[in-house]
Amino acid sequence: MSEQSLLCVGGVTKCYGDRIGCRDVSFELWPGEVLAVVGESGSGKTTLLNCISTRMMPTTGTVEYRMRDGSMRNLFEMGEAERRFLMRTDWGFVHQDPADGLRMTVSAGANVGERLMAVGDRHYGRIRQTATDWLGRVEIDEDRIDDQPRAFSGGMRQRLQIARNLVTGPRLVFMDEPTGGLDVSVQARLLDLVRGLVNDLGLAAIVVTHDLAVARLLSHHMMVMKDGQVIEHGLTDRVLDDPHEPYTQLLVSSILQV
Amino acid sequence: MPTPLVVSEVAKSFTMHLRDGIRLPVVSNVTFALSAGECAVLGGPSGIGKSSILKMLYGNYSVDAGQVLVTHDGRTVDLASADPREVLTIRRDVIGYVSQFLRTVPRVAAVDVVAEPLLSQGIEQSEARRRAEKLLDQLNLPEKLWSLPPATFSGGEQQRVNIARGFITSHPVLLLDEPTASLDAANRAVVVELIRSKKATGTALLGIFHDSDVRDEVADRIIDVSTFRATLDAA
Numbered sequence: 407m408s409e410q411s412l413l414c415v416g417g418v419t420k421c422y423g424d425r426i427g428c429r430d431v432s433f434e435l436w437p438g439e440v441l442a443v444v445g446e447s448g449s450g451k452t453t454l455l456n457c458i459s460t461r462m463m464p465t466t467g468t469v470e471y472r473m474r475d476g477s478m479r480n481l482f483e484m485g486e487a488e489r490r491f492l493m494r495t496d497w498g499f500v501h502q503d504p505a506d507g508l509r510m511t512v513s514a515g516a517n518v519g520e521r522l523m524a525v526g527d528r529h530y531g532r533i534r535q536t537a538t539d540w541l542g543r544v545e546i547d548e549d550r551i552d553d554q555p556r557a558f559s560g561g562m563r564q565r566l567q568i569a570r571n572l573v574t575g576p577r578l579v580f581m582d583e584p585t586g587g588l589d590v591s592v593q594a595r596l597l598d599l600v601r602g603l604v605n606d607l608g609l610a611a612i613v614v615t616h617d618l619a620v621a622r623l624l625s626h627h628m629m630v631m632k633d634g635q636v637i638e639h640g641l642t643d644r645v646l647d648d649p650h651e652p653y654t655q656l657l658v659s660s661i662l663q664v
Numbered sequence: 665m666p667t668p669l670v671v672s673e674v675a676k677s678f679t680m681h682l683r684d685g686i687r688l689p690v691v692s693n694v695t696f697a698l699s700a701g702e703c704a705v706l707g708g709p710s711g712i713g714k715s716s717i718l719k720m721l722y723g724n725y726s727v728d729a730g731q732v733l734v735t736h737d738g739r740t741v742d743l744a745s746a747d748p749r750e751v752l753t754i755r756r757d758v759i760g761y762v763s764q765f766l767r768t769v770p771r772v773a774a775v776d777v778v779a780e781p782l783l784s785q786g787i788e789q790s791e792a793r794r795r796a797e798k799l800l801d802q803l804n805l806p807e808k809l810w811s812l813p814p815a816t817f818s819g820g821e822q823q824r825v826n827i828a829r830g831f832i833t834s835h836p837v838l839l840l841d842e843p844t845a846s847l848d849a850a851n852r853a854v855v856v857e858l859i860r861s862k863k864a865t866g867t868a869l870l871g872i873f874h875d876s877d878v879r880d881e882v883a884d885r886i887i888d889v890s891t892f893r894a895t896l897d898a899a
Contacts, residue, residue, distance in 0.1 A: 652681035
C-alpha cells in the first residue's frame, strides 16, 4: 500500500456546446491496475478516454500523471512537445480500428520499429530484432515482418497495433474497444494475449468496452457510465455480481448466457 | 495470535430495480468469529443466505451494515469498507475462496489456472507449476489434462481444478462453497484430507457442505444461518 498512484483524474468534464460529453469524473489508478469503463454507446466513455489521454482538452478538471522521476505532473500544464513525447514513449493507445493506430502502408516491422526510433534507438539490427521479438509475442509469424498491415486480417492488425504500443515499455495503456470488430474466436485469443501481457509487464490500463465479459476478464475495477456520468465504480466482480444502480442491473441482466 | 476472521453484525439485502425496486432482505446481524485451525460450517436450508455470506466475506458482494475484520500486514482491516485495491491484496494474501463453479479463461492451461495465485504472490513460475502439478495429481486429475484449458472439462474435473487453485496457497482464511458437490467418493475423501491438513497448519476454514458425510468429517462446529434470517423491517 506504500506505492503511489500513477494517474489521478479530478472532476473531468467535457461539454460539446450545450451537450455533456462526460461530467465530473474522478478516480485514481495505480501501477499494474486495469480499469474498465463500460456503458452503452453515447454514454461518454470514449470522450472520457480522449480527455484523460490528452487527445482532447476537457472543459474543466485535472489529470495528473506520475512521471518516471516520481513527480506528479498536471498533463494540461505540460508543453505540447513534452506531452507528445510522453504519449509516444510512456503511454500506449490501442484504437478500436487498427487502421487508426497503424501506418497501413509501411511494413509490420517498421510499424513496431517506428516507436523505438521515437525514443532514440538508431541501430537497425537491434530495432529489427526487437520488432521480430514483439511480433512473436503477439503471435504473428516472423516471415510476415516485411508485409504491410493492409495484407493482414483484422485480428492480426489488432495484435500488431498492440505490439507497436507495447514495444517502448509503456507504463499506461489506453484501449478503446480493443476487441470491437473481431469475431469471438479472435477476441478470445486477443483477450488472452492482452491479459498475459498486462500481467507480465505490470502495465496499468484503461479499457473502454461495452462488453462486460471483456471487463470481467481483463479489469480489476470498473466504472459504469450513463449519460456522461459515472453511476457505479468498484471492484469488477462486485459491480457485476452485486450491481446496485438500476442501469447497472439492467446491463448485467441483459448479458446473453451461452 | 489474533483471531483470523471476525464477522460482526453484518446485514445484506438486495434491491431489485428491474422489479419495481422491491427489496429482498437476505441476512441481518450475522455475528461469529473463526479461530485458527478450525473448520466451521454454515448450516441451514437452501436459499437462506449461506453463499451470500461467503461472498460478502470475500468482498464479492457488498455489505450493507456491519464489519468483516481480518488481519492484513499486521493490522486489522474492515473488508466491508475497504477500497477495491485493498480487497484485492486481501484476496491475494489473506482470504482464499473456492467457488461452486470454475470461471474459465480461454486458452489458459489447467496447471496455470492452479498456479496463478502463487505467481501473484511472487513465487517463481517453475516452483508454482511444480506445486500445482502435485496438487492436481493428488486430486486424481489425469496428467494429460494438465496442459489443456479447463473449459471443456467435465463438472467434476473443473471442480478439482478449482479446489487445487484454492488450496495451493497458505492463506490464513479459506472459504469453501460446496467444494465436493460434483465429486465422486474417492475425490471427496481427498478433499477431506486436504481440509484436515489445512486445519493442522492453522488455517481458519468456513464452508458450505450439503453432503452430510463430508460435513461430519470436517466440521468442528455448525453455524446456523437461520438465526441470521433477515425480516423486511429488521434489516
